[in-house]
Amino acid sequence: MKQPVARVEVVRDTYFGTTIEDPYRWMEDWKSEEMASWIKEQAAYSRAYLDALPERETLLARIKELDNASTSFFSFSIAGGNVFYYRRDPGEKLARLMVRFAVNGEEKTLFDPNTLEGAVHTAVDWYFP
Structure with missing residues (x-):
């Protein structure tokens, strides 16, 4: 599975003479279909990556043990x-x-x-x- 790539659309704002560039301003609109789609794709990619870790179960058991210590x-x-x-x-x-x-x-x-x-x-x- 290929990691989803976020669209880059640079938005520039100037504050007190300093210009700030924000290439991911569009991601602030949580209600947009594009953002929802990107989040779902990223979640699927992350889930597949984490599930494929060879020592995942051992690591998860240790995290749970420490969390309840x-x-x-x-x-x-x-x-x-x-x-x-x-x-x-x-x-x-x-x-x-x-x-x-x-x-x-x-x-x-x-x-x-x-x-x-x-x-x-x-x-x-x-x-x-």
Whole structure:
């Protein structure tokens, strides 16, 4: 399978006397048929390439092992003396939104997308404490 080639159409913008060239501005239109087609072709190419890797299954197993090795904490914010963050424990598919009341205080789950049922994927992608 041949890698899809993105069309090049240079668009020039000038900001404060400096001209910037953007050869892929057309890709910003996610609703265009051309962009949708290119994404599908790129996804098919990537899938075929990745599936053909000789050690793919071994590598995938190792990635899963490392991914579930320990609890992950990320995206910390402090507001009102409380600490807000995401937490994902081994075996959980999605991170939970947590709050810790003061730095050494009690930890509480604010939202756990793992508890939602249904066909629609749900996750927290941002929050503002």
